[in-house]
Structure formats: structure tokens, C-alpha cells
Amino acid sequence: MGVGINVEHLNAFYGKTQALFDVNIAVAANHATALIGPSGCGKSTFIRCLNRMHETIPEARVEGAVRIGDLGVYNGTSATQLRRRVGMVFQKPNPFPTMSIYDNVAAGLKLNGFRKRKQLDEIVHKSLHSSALWDEVKDHLHKKSGASLSGGQQQRLCIARALAVQPEVLLMDEPCSALDPISTGKIEELIFQLKEQYTIVIVTHNMQQAARVAEFTGFFLLGKMIEFDKTEKIFTNPSDKRTEDYVTGRFG
Amino acid sequence: MSNQALPRPRFNAPEPEHGPSERGSKVAPKVEPRTAPLLQGKVSEIPDAFFAAAMRLCGFAVVALLGLIVYQLVIGSHLSWHAFGWKFFGQSDWNPVEDQYGALPFIYGTIISSILALIIAVPLSLGVAVFITEMCPVTLRGILSFLTELLAAIPSVVYGLWAIFILVPVLRQYVQPFLATTLGWTTLFSGPPYGIGMLAAGVILAIMIIPIISSITREVLTVVPQHQREGVLALGATRWEMIRLGVLRNARAGIVGAIILGLGRALGETMAVTMVIGNRPEIAKSLFAPGYTMASVLANEFTEATGDLYLSALIEIGLALFLVTIVVNALARLMVWSVTRGQPARSLA
Numbered sequence: 120m121g122v123g124i125n126v127e128h129l130n131a132f133y134g135k136t137q138a139l140f141d142v143n144i145a146v147a148a149n150h151a152t153a154l155i156g157p158s159g160c161g162k163s164t165f166i167r168c169l170n171r172m173h174e175t176i177p178e179a180r181v182e183g184a185v186r187i188g189d190l191g192v193y194n195g196t197s198a199t200q201l202r203r204r205v206g207m208v209f210q211k212p213n214p215f216p217t218m219s220i221y222d223n224v225a226a227g228l229k230l231n232g233f234r235k236r237k238q239l240d241e242i243v244h245k246s247l248h249s250s251a252l253w254d255e256v257k258d259h260l261h262k263k264s265g266a267s268l269s270g271g272q273q274q275r276l277c278i279a280r281a282l283a284v285q286p287e288v289l290l291m292d293e294p295c296s297a298l299d300p301i302s303t304g305k306i307e308e309l310i311f312q313l314k315e316q317y318t319i320v321i322v323t324h325n326m327q328q329a330a331r332v333a334e335f336t337g338f339f340l341l342g343k344m345i346e347f348d349k350t351e352k353i354f355t356n357p358s359d360k361r362t363e364d365y366v367t368g369r370f371g
Numbered sequence: 372m373s374n375q376a377l378p379r380p381r382f383n384a385p386e387p388e389h390g391p392s393e394r395g396s397k398v399a400p401k402v403e404p405r406t407a408p409l410l411q412g413k414v415s416e417i418p419d420a421f422f423a424a425a426m427r428l429c430g431f432a433v434v435a436l437l438g439l440i441v442y443q444l445v446i447g448s449h450l451s452w453h454a455f456g457w458k459f460f461g462q463s464d465w466n467p468v469e470d471q472y473g474a475l476p477f478i479y480g481t482i483i484s485s486i487l488a489l490i491i492a493v494p495l496s497l498g499v500a501v502f503i504t505e506m507c508p509v510t511l512r513g514i515l516s517f518l519t520e521l522l523a524a525i526p527s528v529v530y531g532l533w534a535i536f537i538l539v540p541v542l543r544q545y546v547q548p549f550l551a552t553t554l555g556w557t558t559l560f561s562g563p564p565y566g567i568g569m570l571a572a573g574v575i576l577a578i579m580i581i582p583i584i585s586s587i588t589r590e591v592l593t594v595v596p597q598h599q600r601e602g603v604l605a606l607g608a609t610r611w612e613m614i615r616l617g618v619l620r621n622a623r624a625g626i627v628g629a630i631i632l633g634l635g636r637a638l639g640e641t642m643a644v645t646m647v648i649g650n651r652p653e654i655a656k657s658l659f660a661p662g663y664t665m666a667s668v669l670a671n672e673f674t675e676a677t678g679d680l681y682l683s684a685l686i687e688i689g690l691a692l693f694l695v696t697i698v699v700n701a702l703a704r705l706m707v708w709s710v711t712r713g714q715p716a717r718s719l720a
Contacts, residue, residue: 175604177509203607213598217620226616227606277602284606 121318122188122287123148124169129183131164131173138164142183142344144337151310151319153329153350156339157365162322163210165339166290169320170205171198187288203231206281210293212273214265214280220247220256223265223276227284242283250279251309271302278309282317289313291321295328307332326366330354338362440693448687450680459687465652465668467676472684474691476652480569480662481692484644485637487573487658488580493630495577496584497619503585504592505614516589523582531646534575539566539647542574547659562657565649570658572648576640580633587632587707591625592618628706635699639692641666665692 124146131139139161146152154162167173168181171192185192192201214223222229224243233239243260247253252275256263265276274294281289291310295303310319310332323329329336330350337347338357346353346362357363451459451472462473503515543566550560560570595618603617619626641664649661650671665688676682 170605172601172605175601199607199609201607202605207601207605209598209601209605211598213596213602215599215602215616215620217623226603230603230606230608230612230616280602280606 121149121314121316123318124288124320125184125186126169127184129165129168129181129185131161131168131181132179133176134178138342139168140342144344144347146318146320147335148318149314149316150335151314151321151333152335152337153333154320154322154337154339155324155326155329155365156345158324160339161342162337162339163292164342165344166292166320166322168192169288169290170202170207172202172207174198203227203284204286205288205290206284206286207290208274208277208281208292208294211297212270212277214268214273214276216264216266218265219261220263220265220268220276221260224279224283226280231284243279246279246283249282249313250275251305252276252279269302271298271305274298274302274306275309278306282313286317288318288320291319293322293324296324303328326354338365340365441690444686444690444693448683448690450683451687452683454680455684459684460691463652463654467672467678467681470678470680472680474665474684474688476654477663477665477668477688478691479654480572480648481638481664481666483658484569484572484576484648484662484664485634487569488576488637489630489634491574491577492581492584492633496581496629496633497588497626499581499585500588500592501614501618503589505618506610516586519582519585521582522578523586527579527640527642528646530575530579531643534571534643534647538575539571542566542571546570551659558656559658562655562659564659565661567647567649567661568659569648569655569662572644572662572664573658575643575647576637579640579643580636583636584629584633587629588622588626591622591629591707594625595621624706624709628703628708631699631703631706635696635703638699639666639696641670645670665689 124144126142126144126146129139129142130137142161142165154165156162164173169185169187169192171181173179173181181193183193187201187205190196190201190204215226218226221243224246225233225239228239228242244253247256252272255272256268256276265273268276274297278289278294295306298306307328310321313319314332321329321333333350335347336350336353338345338353338359338361340361346357346359348358352358353362354366357366455462455472459472460474460478462471463475464471464473465476466472499515499519503512503519507515543564547560547564547566547570551564554560599621600613600617603613608616644664645667648664648667650663650667651661652663652668653660655662669685669689669692672681673685676685
């Protein structure tokens with residue numbers, strides 16, 4: 120089961136530049152939450168603060184409090200520990216090219232010292248099923264490299280890789296922006312299924328996509344969270360003028 | 372599980388409206404009126420043709436030079452090839468007085484000293500490269516990689532001199548007695564600790580190839596895309612696991628290339644090795660014993676090669692050394708290229 124995310128007074132910096140200003144948000148468990156906004160508005164930075172990927176960039180730092188379920192992200196939990204519970208899918212599909220499809224999915228478990236062959240087989244099978252990739256790859260799990268798949272398949276492989284460790288939260292940073300409409304459709308369908316069991320936060324540039332997959336939507340502008348509400352409200356009756364300007368395409 | 376159609380959006384996100392007036396404060400760019408093309412008139416083809424011919428000549432000169440070198444080496448080694456044939460490479464007797472020439476001790480010396488150098492240099496250089504690309508503070512990065520590359524610029528005779536006055540005494544007084552007592556049973560570290568010998572040659576070679584291996588490895592590690600590192604990190608990997616899976620694994624073909632390039636340098640290195648290896652054409656099991664390499668026998672004995680056969684035998688050693696280094700270098704370039712140009716080379720496993 121997924122868990123909720125609570126963010127309070129989050130500020131993020133790249134060196135001296137501040138990228139996020141006092142963001143407060145409560146993400147509901149087992150729902151999909153979309154983050155929209157023009158390029159450079161801080162949505163990716165925000166999502167990367169949730170699993171502490173932000174701080175892997177030199178000189179980047181974070182202030183504020185984030186709680187994921189019962190886990191305090193910025194007080195004492197190690198980043199490694201946290202990331203085992205918060206999976207992430209990136210903008211560009213990044214399967215490991217030197218590993219087979221099977222090893223790609225099993226990578227997260229093997230990292231954690233998981234070596235029981237039979238259980239591994241089972242989890243790989245389950246994860247590939249969950250990411251709707253099983254039928255396409257079942258005949259060459261061990262023979263083909265993760266990089267030999269098509270872009271859409273690679274992205275679903277990355278989703279399977281993230282699911283294999285059974286995270287509670289799945290972060291998706293523009294997961295479809297490098298994909299064609301058909302692959303995008305498959306991924307969206309997948310998100311729709313996955314949110315029954317996982318809490319999903321998805322960054323997207325595609326407002327139709329936000330409308331299709333997410334119950335809640337947050338609008339970011341210049342590092343600030345302008346509005347956060349039910350998706351329907353954001354798109355049909357936003358309370359902030361800037362949100363309305365953005366969703367109607369007047370700027371951005 | 373997912374044959375059901377995706378639910379339609381419960382409402383439509385509005386289509387963007389267009390038209391400059393609606394776009395708020397944004398001013399449409401104003402394009403200046405076009406004038407007549409400024410660059411008219413005939414262009415002469417001759418300078419370009421001349422330039423092309425000149426460059427072609429330069430290009431072919433390299434190939435011709437290489438061909439000429441091989442030709443000369445083959446012609447020069449003719450006598451010795453006729454006298455000994457393949458036996459030349461399997462015979463360990465090197466006796467100019469009786470005109471008996473076998474290249475085995477030199478081949479052995481070259482290979483062993485180079486392997487020794489790799490054993491010492493590879494872990495060190497990989498460590499340096501990983502530290503510089505993955506862990507070192509940005510401010511230190513430039514300085515550190517500059518210093519490593521500076522090591523490559525020191526002339527080899529200076530390395531040799533340093534080895535004679537510093538390295539050899541240290542080996543003789545501290546390292547070799549220590550190795551003899553701890554690892555003497557392997558018979559690799561036995562016999563009198565001269566200081567000068569195979570071990571000293573290996574160590575000095577290692578120091579000389581560290582800059583090459585580490586700087587090429589650093590380059591290869593830098594081209595590993597950032598998203599590979601993030602992919603591993605996001606799975607909950609520690610820093611070491613990230614480096615092992617996300618970086619080293621993706622760069623392994625390039626790293627092997629870097630190592631082979633270092634090997635190429637070690638095989639051909641002459642001066643520093645000649646100064647410390649002891650120059651005795653013998654195959655000894657102990658690394659403390661003196662040896663000889665192909666490159667150093669050429670440097671040492673060319674001026675005193677009196678007989679035709681003697682000279683020819685030396686040239687044949689030169690030919691062998693030349694071919695080995697060419698092959699090794701070609702192999703290395705190929706591997707580095709496979710990483711930096713295209714996809715990382717796939718594993719066969």
C-alpha cells in the first residue's frame with residue numbers, strides 16, 4: 120500500500136540560486152498527483168527533493184521538512200534507506216545497457232543483498248507483469264540487453280525496475296516526454312492501474328495527461344507552488360489568475 | 372490485466388488560444404526588411420583543390436612512413452630470419468661472440484616487466500580516475516587531473532635517474548627484504564636484493580603508465596551519462612554500488628582500452644627501464660634478478676653490433692616489438708572508440 124507525503128516549508132537551492140520557495144503540499148496516499156508548470160519552474164527539483172536525488176548535484180541543498188508515511192526524509196533517514204521505499208522513473212528511459220532485461224529488473228533487489236534465485240524469478244515476473252512488459256520480453260529475459268528494447272519498452276522496463284523493490288511511492292519525472300503517443304498511452308494506462316497500490320507523483324508538461332491520470336494537480340511557477348487542488352478544479356475553475364493563464368495557454 | 376480502455380478525461384483541458392494580442396506583454400519579433408544578397412560573384416575552385424591535394428598528401432605521408440618502416444625492418448632482419456627462423460623467438464641463448472641469437476630473454480623481460488607494471492598501476496589509476504570524476508570536490512578536480520597529466524610529460528630519462536637514486540635504494544633497503552621474508556616462499560621474491568632488477572623496472576614502468584591509464588579512464592568515466600548514475604542511486608544504491616554498477620560497469624570496455632594503451636607504453640618504454648633493469652639476457656624466476664627487455668637491448672647494443680647477423684638479429688627484435696605495440700595500440704583504440712562514439716559495448720555474458 121502506498122503512503123501519503125507531507126511537505127512543509129520546503130526550500131531548495133542550487134548553490135546561491137534558490138529553486139523552490141516555501142512549498143507546502145500534502146500528497147494523498149494511493150492517488151496520482153500531477154505537477155505542472157512551465158520549464159524551469161521547479162517541478163523536477165521538487166520531485167527530486169522527495170527522494171533526496173536533489174542533493175546528488177554538487178552544491179545543491181534543501182531546507183524544510185518532508186515526511187513520507189512515517190519516514191522523516193530530512194531528519195536522520197539515510198538517502199539509501201529512503202530510496203528503497205521511494206522509487207523513481209526518469210524523463211529519459213535509463214535501463215542499464217550492460218545488463219540483461221532480467222538483471223535490470225532484479226538490480227535493486229540484488230543491491231540489497233537479495234540472492235534467492237526462486238524468489239527473484241518470481242519478483243521479476245511479477246514486476247514485468249505489473250509494468251505490462253512481460254508478454255513482449257518473456258522469451259529473451261536473459262538474452263537481450265536492457266538497451267535493445269524500444270523507447271517505450273525501455274521506460275516500462277524502468278518502471279518494472281522501480282516496482283521490483285516494492286516501494287510505497289513512485290515518483291515519475293516526465294516519464295512520457297521522450298515517447299511516442301502509443302507508448303505514452305500504455306504508460307498512462309499503467310499509471311492508472313498502479314495508483315491502486317502505490318502513491319504516484321508525476322511531473323508532466325502535458326496538461327491532457329495530468330487531466331487523464333491524476334486526481335490532484337499542483338501548479339508551479341518560478342519555484343513557488345501557486346495552487347494545489349483537485350485536478351478538475353485546477354483545469355476548470357482555478358482560483359489563481361496565473362493558474363488560469365497557464366492552463367488556458369496564455370503564457371508559458 | 373490492462374485491456375480495458377483508458378477512461379476518458381472527465382473534462383477537457385482547454386485548447387491553447389493563439390494570437391499575439393492574447394499573449395499578454397510579449398512583443399512579437401520585428402523582422403528587418405531584406406536587402407539584395409551581399410555575397411555575390413564567382414568563387415574560384417583552384418585554392419580549394421590545391422588545399423585538398425595538399426592535405427591528401429599529408430594524409431598519405433603517414434601511411435607511407437609506416438609502410439616504409441615495416442619494409443626496412445623486414446629487409447633488415449632478413450639475415451637473422453634465414454639463420455634462425457622461428458627458433459629465434461624460442462631460443463634463450465644470446466651470444467654475439469659465437470653468433471648465436473635468441474630473443475626469448477628479451478621477450479620474457481618485456482612481457483614480465485609490463486605485466487608487473489600493470490598489476491601495480493591498474494588499481495592505482497582506476498582509483499585516481501574514480502576519485503577525480505565521482506568523489507573529488509569540483510575545485511580540486513582540475514588541479515588533480517592536471518597534476519596526473521603532468522606526470523606523463525616528465526622525460527623518461529628523468530624517471531630513470533630518479534629510479535636509480537631514490538627508488539632502487541628504497542627497494543634494496545626496505546621493500547625487497549620485506550618481500551623476501553613475507554612472500555619469499557613463492558620464489559618470486561628470492562635471491563639477493565640488488566635493488567636493480569625486474570622489480571625496479573616494473574615499479575618505474577607502473578609510475579610512468581599511471582597518468583595514461585588514469586587520464587583515459589577519467590575521460591571514459593566522464594562520458595557515462597548522468598542518468599545511469601541516477602538510475603542506480605534511485606534504486607537505493609550506496610555510493611560504491613553506484614560507482615560499480617552505474618559507472619565502472621558501463622565504462623568497462625573503455626577502461627580495458629585505457630589499460631591496453633598503458634600496456635602499449637610499457638612494452639615500448641626504453642630509457643628508464645634500461646637504467647634499472649640490470650641488462651642481463653637471462654630468464655630468472657625471481658623478480659629481484661636482473662633482466663633485459665626488447666627495447667633496452669636495442670638501445671644498448673646497436674652501436675656495438677659489429678657483425679651483419681648481430682645487426683640483423685637486433686633489427687628482428689625491433690620488428691617484433693614494433694608489431695606487438697601496433698597490435699596492442701590498435702586494440703586499445705578500438706575499445707576506447709566503442710565507448711566514446713557509440714553505445715557502451717555490450718557484454719556477451
